[in-house]
Amino acid sequence: MPRVFIGRTHDLYGKSLWELLCNLKDFGVGRVVMRTKPNRRYPERSWLKIISAQPEMDPENRRGSVTVTEVYRGVALPGERVLRRTTALTDYQLVPRREEAAFCQLSPERVAAATRVLPATVPKPVLLLELERQRASSDVRPDMPAIYRRAWYYQVEGSGEGSRA
Template structure:
């Protein structure tokens, strides 16, 4: 009888961080690991392990607490606790490839610029002008709608200086 799989296929390809670290000398401190789902970005994303504490109470031996120097999309962010070590998508970078893998290309450094303001949509502009006229304000000035961008680690967008 053939095996028949039901449900979605898992997208994790690799091992857990503890499965990798427990087979290395000094629990992998100083070695470079990366999550396979972060390899989709053109910039490099990886961790250089600084401290690994295995969870010996876990019966499956899949849990550990680890810290590492984080490089996300080509930017070095400092030392962080690795919270996703239990996910089975970690890969170990071989020692002879670490130097070439950890070099950051300057061609991906450019961040895209977007304006701080955009034109109002026609219907919204008409509604705002009606409200301004009803309140007795001057509605003849050109109106622009401000854009609010969440600025974080993942968002690599910077806003251009734009004057009203």
């Protein structure tokens, strides 16, 4: 009889963050850890550098808070982040000390190849365009300015400056 798996599957690969940190001196302060999911999905590298770790000392050693600096897709995110909920995901791999310098070096070719240029304007929806034409007697522009949530990450067309480097 064949085996039938029931339930949702996941595409995580590795260990939980606390499985790694509990086996390291000072809970891995100063070490580099990577998440495998973004590193498989995107050409740029992503990693976390451990600043401090406070385990909750639960029986399974799967809870606590970890303060990290994060580099996501080749861009250092501003400030420090505190990880609490994602530490239990089995998606982390420890980067060996002898490979940390080479792993954390950003390759300009990989970052430049993945830079996305987004348009500065987008076309208006048809209904909005018709309503504006009925209410206004003057010219109505068929496009409107685009607003992006993560503008620090993308380069907007016509802005001139590259927001990613």
